[in-house]
Amino acid sequence: MTSKENHKTETVLEIKNVTKRFGDLLAVDNVNIEISKGEIFSLLGPSGCGKTTLLRVVAGFEPPDQGDIILGGEKVNHLPPNKRECNIVFQQHALFPHMTVFDNIAFGLVERKVSKNEIRKLVNEAIDFVNLTGMEKRYPSELSGGEQQRVALSRSLILKPKILLLDEPLAALDRKLRKEMQTELKRIQREVGITFMNVTHDQKEALSMSDKIAVMKDGAVIQMGSPRDIYEAPGSQFVASFIGATNIFKGKVAAATDNDRYELKTDSEQTVFMPKKNGIDPKNITGFSIHPELITVSRDPADNKELSQDQYTILKGTVKESFYQGEFSEVTIEIDGGNRDLTVHLNRGTHYDSSFEVGAKVTVYWDWKHNNVLEAR
Amino acid sequence: MDAVMTKDTPIGKKRFFNLELSILIGPVTLLVFLFTFLPLLITLYFSFLKLGDDGMMTNVFTLQNYINAFSGAYGAIFLRSFYYAVQTNIICIIIAFPVAYYITQYGGRWKTFFILMMVIPETTAVIIRIYAVKTMLGKIGVINSLLMAMGLIDSPIRMLYSPFAVMFGLVYYSLPYMILPIYAALEGLNPALLEAATDMGATPIRKFFRVILPLTKGGVFAGTILVFVPALGDYLVPTFLGGSKVMMVGNLVTHKYISAGDIPGGSAFGIVLTALLILVLFIIIKKGGEDALEKVV
Amino acid sequence: MKKNNILLKIIIGLVYFVLWVPVLVVVIFSFNDSKFGVVWKKFTFKWYRTLLDNSALQDSLTRSLIVSVTVVTFSCIIGTLGAYGFYKLKFRFKKMLRIAMLLPIVLPGVVMGGALLVYFQRIAHVPLGYVSIILAQLSWAAPLALFIILGRMQRIDFSWEEAAQDLGASKVRTFFRITLPLLIPAIGASALVVFPWSFDDFVITYFVSGVGNATLPIYIFSQLRFGSTPTINCIGTILMSISISLLLLNMALENKNKRF
Numbered sequence: 001m002t003s004k005e006n007h008k009t010e011t012v013l014e015i016k017n018v019t020k021r022f023g024d025l026l027a028v029d030n031v032n033i034e035i036s037k038g039e040i041f042s043l044l045g046p047s048g049c050g051k052t053t054l055l056r057v058v059a060g061f062e063p064p065d066q067g068d069i070i071l072g073g074e075k076v077n078h079l080p081p082n083k084r085e086c087n088i089v090f091q092q093h094a095l096f097p098h099m100t101v102f103d104n105i106a107f108g109l110v111e112r113k114v115s116k117n118e119i120r121k122l123v124n125e126a127i128d129f130v131n132l133t134g135m136e137k138r139y140p141s142e143l144s145g146g147e148q149q150r151v152a153l154s155r156s157l158i159l160k161p162k163i164l165l166l167d168e169p170l171a172a173l174d175r176k177l178r179k180e181m182q183t184e185l186k187r188i189q190r191e192v193g194i195t196f197m198n199v200t201h202d203q204k205e206a207l208s209m210s211d212k213i214a215v216m217k218d219g220a221v222i223q224m225g226s227p228r229d230i231y232e233a234p235g236s237q238f239v240a241s242f243i244g245a246t247n248i249f250k251g252k253v254a255a256a257t258d259n260d261r262y263e264l265k266t267d268s269e270q271t272v273f274m275p276k277k278n279g280i281d282p283k284n285i286t287g288f289s290i291h292p293e294l295i296t297v298s299r300d301p302a303d304n305k306e307l308s309q310d311q312y313t314i315l316k317g318t319v320k321e322s323f324y325q326g327e328f329s330e331v332t333i334e335i336d337g338g339n340r341d342l343t344v345h346l347n348r349g350t351h352y353d354s355s356f357e358v359g360a361k362v363t364v365y366w367d368w369k370h371n372n373v374l375e376a377r
Numbered sequence: 378m379d380a381v382m383t384k385d386t387p388i389g390k391k392r393f394f395n396l397e398l399s400i401l402i403g404p405v406t407l408l409v410f411l412f413t414f415l416p417l418l419i420t421l422y423f424s425f426l427k428l429g430d431d432g433m434m435t436n437v438f439t440l441q442n443y444i445n446a447f448s449g450a451y452g453a454i455f456l457r458s459f460y461y462a463v464q465t466n467i468i469c470i471i472i473a474f475p476v477a478y479y480i481t482q483y484g485g486r487w488k489t490f491f492i493l494m495m496v497i498p499e500t501t502a503v504i505i506r507i508y509a510v511k512t513m514l515g516k517i518g519v520i521n522s523l524l525m526a527m528g529l530i531d532s533p534i535r536m537l538y539s540p541f542a543v544m545f546g547l548v549y550y551s552l553p554y555m556i557l558p559i560y561a562a563l564e565g566l567n568p569a570l571l572e573a574a575t576d577m578g579a580t581p582i583r584k585f586f587r588v589i590l591p592l593t594k595g596g597v598f599a600g601t602i603l604v605f606v607p608a609l610g611d612y613l614v615p616t617f618l619g620g621s622k623v624m625m626v627g628n629l630v631t632h633k634y635i636s637a638g639d640i641p642g643g644s645a646f647g648i649v650l651t652a653l654l655i656l657v658l659f660i661i662i663k664k665g666g667e668d669a670l671e672k673v674v
Numbered sequence: 675m676k677k678n679n680i681l682l683k684i685i686i687g688l689v690y691f692v693l694w695v696p697v698l699v700v701v702i703f704s705f706n707d708s709k710f711g712v713v714w715k716k717f718t719f720k721w722y723r724t725l726l727d728n729s730a731l732q733d734s735l736t737r738s739l740i741v742s743v744t745v746v747t748f749s750c751i752i753g754t755l756g757a758y759g760f761y762k763l764k765f766r767f768k769k770m771l772r773i774a775m776l777l778p779i780v781l782p783g784v785v786m787g788g789a790l791l792v793y794f795q796r797i798a799h800v801p802l803g804y805v806s807i808i809l810a811q812l813s814w815a816a817p818l819a820l821f822i823i824l825g826r827m828q829r830i831d832f833s834w835e836e837a838a839q840d841l842g843a844s845k846v847r848t849f850f851r852i853t854l855p856l857l858i859p860a861i862g863a864s865a866l867v868v869f870p871w872s873f874d875d876f877v878i879t880y881f882v883s884g885v886g887n888a889t890l891p892i893y894i895f896s897q898l899r900f901g902s903t904p905t906i907n908c909i910g911t912i913l914m915s916i917s918i919s920l921l922l923l924n925m926a927l928e929n930k931n932k933r934f
């Protein structure tokens with residue numbers, strides 16, 4: 001089951017202008033997505049954003065009101081789910097309780113009228129592949145969550161679909177299992193070379209597993225890109241706050257002073273520099289975000305380092321709260337005159353000796369090139 | 378299969394004749410229409426026809442059958458049946474609560490056993506059970522024999538063929554149907570509520586009326602539906618235990634159809650009975666919730 | 675509270691006593707060597723033996739069995755299809771149909787019996803006998819089965835059906851490979867409810883069976899009309915044992931199916 005062919009440019013699934021309504025509710029709003037072969041693509045968003053609906057439209061359980069689903073180059077809108085070459089791994093696994101593991105995995109092959117011998121061979125291979133050897137005769141109720149997950153996966157993979165759709169596959173697992181399954185999924189995907197479309201609300205899961213992420217809100221895709229793009233350069237306030245802990249400053253561009261930067265006046269009357277980026281209209285800018293782990297905290301009076309305003313955004317404040325999390329400490333700092341709090345993550349590795357008690361006066365600073373521009377979206 | 382749809386069939390277009398729907402819902406609908414709905418309509422039609430002097434039905438329209446239903450002896454029978462059904466219902470409720478309460482409170486591990494012991498007599502054929510009641514109440518029946526053996530009476534008490542016997546029979550075979558829903562409702566009660574009530578100083582009586590009864594309303598309504606409806610139209614109990622002395626609507630309708638050959642009369646009485654029942658059901662549902670009927674099933 | 679406890683116990687005792695005594699009397703006296711009365715003479719099987727020679731009884735028993743098995747079979751099939759349709763499909767007259775189907779279950783036997791008698795005889799020209807009895811019983815058995823199965827369907831998660839379809843099964847195949855096996859407990863339950871009701875049914879059957887087509891309850895009825903005989907006790911005892919076994923069977927099945 002190895003396929004290392006480099007068909008990265010071949011589009012396996014195209015979601016074209018797809019819209020879906022349920023009565024008055026606009027569940028999917030003119031979504032356009034292209035997924036290449038061998039890619040792990042994730043739809044990320046909060047509950048109710050339409051990601052599961054979109055998945056079901058692709059699978060064939062809901063017809064789109066507008067738009068097309070093009071699978072492997074062919075329009076499949078009219079095809080019922082049993083005739084489409086894609087398979088779902090359901091959130092609740094949906095393993096058939098009255099059938100053994102073997103029969104569950106063989107189900108699709110039986111429908112395809114594959115010969116008994118061939119079925120036996122393929123199913124046993126599949127069972128070995130997901131490390132479930134010896135469990136063929138067990139029933140789903142006798143399996144653990146992780147084992148059930150693997151059976152569900154096998155059941156779909158064995159049919160060699162053009163794309164595998166996963167509906168929050170790790171949501172039902174506990175944290176440790178989740179990590180194992182993520183690794184397992186990645187391994188399987190790499191070895192089989194199959195394309196994944198994964199639906200999740202867990203940003204960490206999306207970041208660690210995907211090649212590409214589409215962030216959805218209220219039925220529309222508001223940002224699409226690599227995990228790095230999404231995390232390091234979220235384009236809007238929604239994406240920025242959804243993708244992880246972050247600090248958001250609202251403000252308007254005051255002037256473009258130099259070629260490489262904007263001057264932003266924040267809501268709290270501070271002037272901050274922001275990097276100029278191509279293709280962004282300064283009038284559209286609503287503020288910026290800065291990740292907590294990029295901020296440095298030092299005592300006030302400062303460590304006597306001359307901090308250049310030209311290089312850093314510098315603010316002064318008072319420590320409000322400090323939460324020890326083991327690998328990092330989350331420190332909340334109230335900014336002077338700013339009427340707002342800043343969240344800082346002090347990584348234990350780099351801030352080994354630092355500890356800040358509540359009430360300490362500190363200076364916070366960071367390289368303003370890290371300020372991430374936020375647009376209205 | 379879905380072979381009819383092609384690439385160009387716009388999704389969402391509903392086909393006029395839905396095969397799937399017909400296969401699934403069709404048989405039941407047909408059944409109910411042909412063998413419940415239509416016959417009832419026919420009955421309604423016949424109820425307005427006049428019975429000729431020769432015993433055959435004529436084509437003359439008349440309201441006489443209905444007038445008969447409400448007057449004289451017949452009217453009295455309707456009234457009595459209603460009265461009995463109501464009485465049965467109330468008696469069942471009064472007995473059901475203590476029994477159900479006992480089982481939930483003190484049943485412990487034996488709860489299933491208690492329920493089983495109550496249900497098993499119900500599983501026998503109705504006809505057998507009513508005959509069995511006869512053995513209890515008859516002149517040489519159990520009760521009389523017991524009482525005589527204990528020396529409490531000298532000669533057997535006449536119990537059969539009396540209103541008492543009919544009521545006894547009705548209650549006897551309706552009781553489990555009232556106990557079970559009330560038991561289910563009591564089981565569903567949060568015991569903390571009762572404790573809270575006692576804690577706030579409620580006497581047992583007040584506790585019952587102000588906490589238990591309102592919360593087990595559903596069970597009472599379900600039980601009422603299960604008891605009242607069959608009791609009102611019952612045939613076997615009045616026949617066996619009432620003889621010709623105590624007639625209920627059930628006997629009346631049967632008599633009209635089968636013995637007297639009076640189809641219009643039987644039809645009219647049947648319709649009146651049905652109307653009465655639907656009225657009562659309507660009231661119960663209004664007070665107890667729309668899906669009470671289905672929950673019962 | 676102690677006082678209440680005793681009062682309660684007395685009430686309970688009385689209730690159960692009253693419930694069971696008639697039943698026990700029937701059983702005990704089926705073995706009694708005496709024509710009537712509740713005086714115990716001596717133990718005997720002789721009344722049971724007479725049952726074997728009673729051809730009228732056996733005829734009616736056969737008839738009852740044939741009718742009930744047929745009714746159970748068809749009501750399960752029609753009920754399953756209908757329940758499935760109700761659960762999954764949306765259609766315009768759903769609410770109305772639902773109420774309409776409660777009608778045959780709720781209406782008194784005398785009303786439906788009379789209506790059907792007239793209907794069969796004069797309108798539909800259905801011969802009175804097996805056909806009329808089966809149809810009449812089906813009219814309430816099928817809706818009853820439908821509601822029982824529908825009730826249990828609420829507990830089944832139908833994402834299994836979607837999984838099956840996703841894996842390549844057509845709607846029909848999905849129904850037979852996945853849905854039906856999962857519904858078997860519900861269907862079994864409805865069968866175990868419908869069978870006794872059908873077997874024991876008196877009133878409706880009495881109306882539409884015509885002359886000479888007695889089912890067991892009707893046979894018993896006609897015997898009782900002319901005074902009781904000990905053989906009735908025997909029949910009663912046997913019927914009771916069967917009912918109890920069915921009940922226990924039902925419970926055992928319920929427990930077994932907890933694995934879903």
